[in-house]
Amino acid sequence: MKRYADMVAEDRLLAEQWQKVEEIKELGFDPFGKRYDKEFMIGDILKEEAPAEDAVEKKVYKTAGRIMGYRIQGKAGFAHIEDQTGRIQFYARKDAFEDEKVWQLIRKCGVGDIVGISGTLFITKTGEKTLRVSEFTLLSKNVRSLPEKFHGLTDIETRYRKRHIDLIMNREVKDTFIKRTKIESEIRSFLNERHFLEVETPMLHPIVGGAAAKPFITHHNALDMPLYLRIAPELYLKKLIVGGFDRVYEMNRCFRNEGISTRHNPEFTTIELYMAYANYETMMDLTEAIIQHVAQKVLGTLQVEYNGKDIDLSKFHRIHMVDMIKDVTGVDFWKEMTFEEAKAIAKEHGVEVLPHMTGVGHIINQFFEDKCEDKVTQPTFIYGHPVEISPLSKRFPNDPRFTERFELFIDSREYANAFSELNDPADQRGRFEAQIEEAELGNDEATPEIDDTFIEALEAGLPPTGGLGIGIDRLVMLLTGSPTIKDVLLFPTLKNLK
Numbered sequence: 001m002k003r004y005a006d007m008v009a010e011d012r013l014l015a016e017q018w019q020k021v022e023e024i025k026e027l028g029f030d031p032f033g034k035r036y037d038k039e040f041m042i043g044d045i046l047k048e049e050a051p052a053e054d055a056v057e058k059k060v061y062k063t064a065g066r067i068m069g070y071r072i073q074g075k076a077g078f079a080h081i082e083d084q085t086g087r088i089q090f091y092a093r094k095d096a097f098e099d100e101k102v103w104q105l106i107r108k109c110g111v112g113d114i115v116g117i118s119g120t121l122f123i124t125k126t127g128e129k130t131l132r133v134s135e136f137t138l139l140s141k142n143v144r145s146l147p148e149k150f151h152g153l154t155d156i157e158t159r160y161r162k163r164h165i166d167l168i169m170n171r172e173v174k175d176t177f178i179k180r181t182k183i184e185s186e187i188r189s190f191l192n193e194r195h196f197l198e199v200e201t202p203m204l205h206p207i208v209g210g211a212a213a214k215p216f217i218t219h220h221n222a223l224d225m226p227l228y229l230r231i232a233p234e235l236y237l238k239k240l241i242v243g244g245f246d247r248v249y250e251m252n253r254c255f256r257n258e259g260i261s262t263r264h265n266p267e268f269t270t271i272e273l274y275m276a277y278a279n280y281e282t283m284m285d286l287t288e289a290i291i292q293h294v295a296q297k298v299l300g301t302l303q304v305e306y307n308g309k310d311i312d313l314s315k316f317h318r319i320h321m322v323d324m325i326k327d328v329t330g331v332d333f334w335k336e337m338t339f340e341e342a343k344a345i346a347k348e349h350g351v352e353v354l355p356h357m358t359g360v361g362h363i364i365n366q367f368f369e370d371k372c373e374d375k376v377t378q379p380t381f382i383y384g385h386p387v388e389i390s391p392l393s394k395r396f397p398n399d400p401r402f403t404e405r406f407e408l409f410i411d412s413r414e415y416a417n418a419f420s421e422l423n424d425p426a427d428q429r430g431r432f433e434a435q436i437e438e439a440e441l442g443n444d445e446a447t448p449e450i451d452d453t454f455i456e457a458l459e460a461g462l463p464p465t466g467g468l469g470i471g472i473d474r475l476v477m478l479l480t481g482s483p484t485i486k487d488v489l490l491f492p493t494l495k496n497l498k
Helices: 004-010 012-026 042-046 100-108 156-161 163-169 171-192 234-242 280-298 321-329 339-348 360-375 425-440 452-461 472-480
Strands: 060-073 076-083 086-093 114-123 129-140 216-220 225-229 247-255 267-276 303-306 309-312 317-320 380-383 399-403 405-410 413-420 465-471
Touching (some): 004 012, 042 129, 060 086, 060 129, 086 114, 100 129, 163 171, 171 247, 234 465, 280 465, 317 321, 321 360, 339 360, 465 472
Parallel strands (some): 086 129
Antiparallel strands (some): 060 076, 060 114, 076 086, 114 129, 303 309, 405 413
8 A cells, every 4th residue: 555655755736735834843833733712703703893994903803714815925915714604804914923933834824724813803995804913823734735716626526526625615515505504404493393393213124114215225233134224214203103292303314225316315314294183284284384484594585596497485386196187188087997998098198007007096196207297397286196106195085096195396306295194004004015016016116014013003093193204405406506416415425436
């Protein structure tokens, strides 16, 4: 294995930076610093009133950050430092320091170095708030040069693989992730104020359940048993409702061993919540309220531009899946028909019927996905999913072919999935059995076994309950105008270059 010293020797720019490290040591300073008591975030300093350049200001601001611009020559100069809250200019003069070595240290610093400064605030003749430095401390010397400042880091692949550099060079990227944190915080605040309890349930599941998806499989050595990274926390959360909690939610990671695209990442963040004595209509109202609350708090508006389209979050539409299919294709699935008749209609309209599809409901859902999904632009609740594709949902009392379930679509993308939870243990077992049959017919997203512990929980009594899941990553994409999920994940899953 090549030694680090040999690697440095082969890289001219790296070697030059390490030479500066040695020169800084010779001046008597530690190039990699120690604790620094930062008293002000830069964003807070920028909010302060500043006097004109020739006025006397007594308040001293002590802050720290990374140097992002450096124009110090001769006996004075300007530079900019940045932290997560903002960027501020500072002004340094040789005669401001009693120890001349401090000025020599400043001359050996540059873009990328992390420094601590203390100084008074003033406004330059060009109107820029600036700190007049009285104390300067090097906290960490940058030895690997950053990308050229005027062009930044633009290569997409490099940006994702070297997110730390992407965050340094592209302020808008940092702002996206600050917004993400605010979005998640506002969701929690909204739910906490309405008596929802945030809980944590297992990431490792003994069987696959809670959604239709391929799992990641691992093995527990001590117990000598397979375990699955969770595809959804649903069944555990509903057990908590059985246990007497009225309102619970969990915002955390889920894992699905499926493809990677602009919309999908193998690990992703969702929020799932459950509310006793509610139904799918309650969840519609709640979904609408959550998204509007977050947009208003984080963006200050309910009008969002995304993917070149103006999205109005002030109004959510509602339409039954069968009605939309009829509107778009003219096919009326309200009519009673046999599976063979439905297959013939599908063939006529170019809708594929897969081997695991055994009921009319499968074909109805495929019709929607193939013919209607891309027609939805404004926020729309598509409800009334067929029972064949909704193993955990209550049926409509007046038409048991369909369930009290909805999905929220915006600009052809699914953002939420919810339903009135099935609480009949006999019906639930039958749905699980149907899923096993689908798995045997080749549907690799169907649940391949029955969760008997969940059935037993239902036998103890699950009150009428509404459940909701929202994809956090997609919501962040919408509210930050990000075209791909990789733009809202700090470290997206990427193919190993090695």
